[in-house]
Amino acid sequence: MPQNPIQCNQTGCILYNSYGVWDDRKSCHVATTVYPTTEEELRLAVANANKNKLKVKVVSKFSHTIPKLACPTARNENSVLISTERYNSSIVVDVANLAVTVDAGVGLRPLIDRVEEEGLSLVAATYWEGVSIGGVVSTGAHGSSWWGKGGSIHDHVIGVRLIVPGNASEGFARVLDLKGDDPLLNAAGVSLGVLGVISKVTLSLERGFKRSITLNFTNDNGIEDEFMEHAKKYEFGDIQWYPRHMQRCIEKAAEATKNINAKRIMATSSIAYRKLIANGLKNSEVFTGYPVIGHQGKMQTSGQPEDSVVVDFNYYRADEASTPRLNEDVWEEVEQMAFFKYSGKPHWAKNRKLDFVGVQDKYPNFSKFVGAKNVVDPDNMFSSKWSDEVLLGQAGKVKEDGCALEGQCICSEDRHCSPGNGYFCRRGLVYKEARVCRYGSGSGSGSESRFESESESESG
Structure with a gap:
């Protein structure tokens, strides 16, 4: 388990992300942090901040963003973090209406497991399950499908309870219950944390189903012509490309010596390992061959409601900001x-x-x-x-x-x-x-x- 992203002492708190450093490499200082456990405690936290003119941001158990989306200010004074780490107890499944309402701090894996207990499935989910529902929805986190409404969790949001500032007669904070055709619902769905604090999210569900996954390792000839057809043919299609050569080297040495072939070599060893372990896929806890078939909740899912391609580049980042990258x-x-x-x-969070x-x-x-x-x-x-x-x-x-x-x-x-x-x-x-x-x-x-x-x- 990684350390809690919020580390506090007598002088205040520092918010870290799971990558160890923010995009600008500067620390995020915050005066204090509160940990509500109920919606009313969440409302009171917003009310207190509003009454005292504090800057507010919300963070979950794991801070998984690269830009400072969750950092309230450049200084620690006049700011407060609201952590939803302990606001994670309620998951209410409505089997008849194929819906689930969940606290914002609930993690994706507990939600998937609870929904599956009722014989249902989330339509889509992110690749990584160590995220909270509030964080996933507010940052527009996605996966790899454009079928139906799309492969992002927010594409399937049908209700949001949002806590926003109020006037004194409203107790300095109020709860908006957004449903159906409410014009604020779409905005709250990918709120980027600037509309208020998401308290609860209601998602549409599907009847439980299984998926079959096969990983094909092939060359990249014609990949630019094939990926669109691949996405149309397979609901949860995914392509991972590794420019490669035929030997092995260490990444930092390759960067320092400007060795292009060494970088390709590293990709080759990575591919060989992924082939060996089938990229983590298993049949009954052991990989026994393709296809790997399992319930939707045990497979990675996720995309866009329009014909789109999500491109993700993973690259070397030096220990020092002043160190350039090879090529x-x-x-x-x-x-x-x-x-x-x-x-x-x-991607708003990446x-x-x-x-x-x-x-x-x-x-x-x-x-x-x-x-x-x-x-x-x-x-x-x-x-x-x-x-x-x-x-x-x-x-x-x-x-x-x-x-x-x-x-x-x-x-x-x-x-x-x-x-x-x-x-x-x-x-x-x-x-x-x-x-x-x-x-x-x-x-x-x-x-x-x-x-x-x-x-x-x-x-x-």
Whole structure:
């Protein structure tokens, strides 16, 4: 078990995430933390914060976000964390109406197990079960299906009880019971923690069913033409791609020596191991061969209600923020191509800050969401530096030395990369509009004015 993400002493608390470091590598300091066990205690926590003009964020038993979505402020004064770790006792299954209502702090695995006891199944779930229902819903966590309504848990939310600030006559906090066609329900479904505190969630269910899984290990020839058909053919399809070679090496050594082949070699050893253990799949506790057949609750599920592809890159992150990554210009160019050329949408709890640039234009109802936030939280009690940057279009605009190395900005000057380590700001090789940190000569280094003049001449 990982340590509790909230560590407190006499001077206050520090919120950590499960990755050990936030995206900006700065600590999240909070004045105090409360642990409600009932909805009324949750309401009183919000009321007290509202009455005393405190900034508020909610965190669950495991803090599984990379950006500071759950950090209330840059300083520890005038802030409070509400932990739902102990608000996790109620799971009410409505068999007749194929629904379940659950406390926000309930973990995904206890929910799945309880639903299965009634012969029912969640329609979709995330790959990782160490998450709370409130966290999964509010961050739009997803999986790998676009069949039906989609593969994200929030696609199947039919009710939310939301605690929001109130006036003095309302006891400084009130509970909104959102159901059916309530215009606030969709906003509360992926609230990003800025609308209030989710108390309870009601999800639609399906009759219990089984799934059959077979893992096929093959080459990547034509993968760009095959993945769409794969997703249409298999409800819970998944593709994992490992660029590889035929030997083995250690990751840090490969990065330090700029050994591209070594990185491919590591992927090969990873694939061999996954083949051996069938990526963790088992028949009756032991892998005996394909297909592996089991109840939905024992298999990973999860996606989008539209034809979409979720792309997840796993990459080396150095111990020091100033240390560049091997071939980081390639991945930065792919990243910028995905988000800016093809208008990819970021994962609210995972992506780097630059990926949220222009996110307001990617959702037709984004302005309605911001409007809903202003209605239920007019004093911005649940807002934070991170949410203000994202919702107000300021993401990636603050530029400092080395900010592009970890996605805090898009480089426009060499100092945004790591010129001391030989990494300079350069134009993309394929996607010319990209600005990436590339290893090479520093002569003719890229500056903001140079890039602007080139862009103007191209647009003619």
